[in-house]
Amino acid sequence: MSNNIDGRSNVKDYQDPPPAPLIDSDEFSQWSFYRAIIAEFVATLLFLYILVLTVIGNARLSDTNICGGVGALGISWAVGGMIFVLVYCTAGISGGHINPAVTFGMLLARKISLVRALSYILAQCLGAICGCGLAKSLQQTYYVQYNGAANMVSDEYSIGTGLAAEIIGTFVLVYTVFSATDPKRNARDSHVPVLAPLPIGFAVIMVHLATIPITGTGINPARSLGAAVIFNKAKAWDHHWIFWVGPFIGAAIAAIYHVVIIRAGTIKALASFRSSSAL
Incomplete structure (x- = not known):
């Protein structure tokens, strides 16, 4: 919003936050850092616990009950609903990633440090293994x-x-995360009540509906790793690399698309370079 009360030229009411440092050793001395790691661990544990029990329960009911289980639609809603709940609960603590691909995308966009990203991914993988074990x-x-x-x-x-x-x-998931949590959008459209976990949860639902028949829907390397480690049969490891390479590529494309195209990061950097060169 512009402000001309004191006769000065218009000023922006929003400034992009500075990029997160690649290495931030100060985080090790902050309780908020460890609290965020614990939140990611617990959230991923709960997510896998609900997901695995839902999938197994559906398969069992489909085999033994003439009415069948909840089906792909029910699984999609259970998974998306759980993501909605967990992101809502942890967004203010850790950002509510619950997914190494989301964390990787945030790292590429310089929204978190490398130290925090690696710590999150480790916590998410351990949480997923524990959730599947439970x-x-x-x-x-x-x-x-x-x-x-x-x-x-x-x-x-x-x-x-x-x-x-x-x-x-x-890509669909991480692009939705970037859009739903964009601070510039929140500043510009503050009059519109936007609950960020809601579109993220719906993105998870839509992607599951589309890809459950193909891969069972990974889009989360920790989810795939936890299930493979606890199941630990050869068929779970045969093509496991897909569930790391695919999500990381999709997250990277989403991060580049958001930063370079949607937020015009390259254009802003070039304009800043030109203005500084002209001085």
């Missing part, structure tokens, strides 16, 4: 029978199709 302890009878909700490329699809599905699905 789910297995409650479903010992059916866990192995239904593949432990591990991500695998369906026999009807090629490896390339599976990789493409993971790239596109993660």
Whole structure:
């Protein structure tokens, strides 16, 4: 909003925050840093616990109940709903990433430091393993029978199709995260009540509906790793690389698209360079 009361020229009411330092050793001395890591661990644990039990419960009901289970639609809503809840609960503490691909995208966009990114990813992976282990302890009878909700490329699809599905699905998710949490958008449209976790949760739902038949929907390397580690059968590891490479590529594309195209980062940098050169 402009301000001409004192006769000065118009000024911006918003300034982009400075990029996060690549290495920020000061974070190790801050309790908020460790609190954020714990929040990411617990949130990812709870996410995998709900996801695995939902997938296994659906498979069991489909086999034993004439009415069937909740199906792909129900799984999608359960997963997306849980992401909505967890992002809402942890956004103010850690940013509510709950996903190494989201963390990687934020790192590339210089919104978090490398130290924080690596710590988050480690916490997310450990949380996912613990969440799958907890789910297995409650479903010992059916866990192995239904593949432990591990991500695998369906026999009807090629490896390339599976990789493409993971790239596109993660792009949709991370692009939504950038858009929903853009501080400039919040400053400009402050009169519009926007609850960031809601579009993020819906993005997860939509991507699951599209890709469950192809890969079981990864779009989260920690989710895929946790399920593979606890299930620990050869078929869960055969194409496991897809569920790391695909999400990281998708996140990188989303970060570049948001920073360079949507926020015109390159143009702003060039304009700043030209103005400083002219002095």
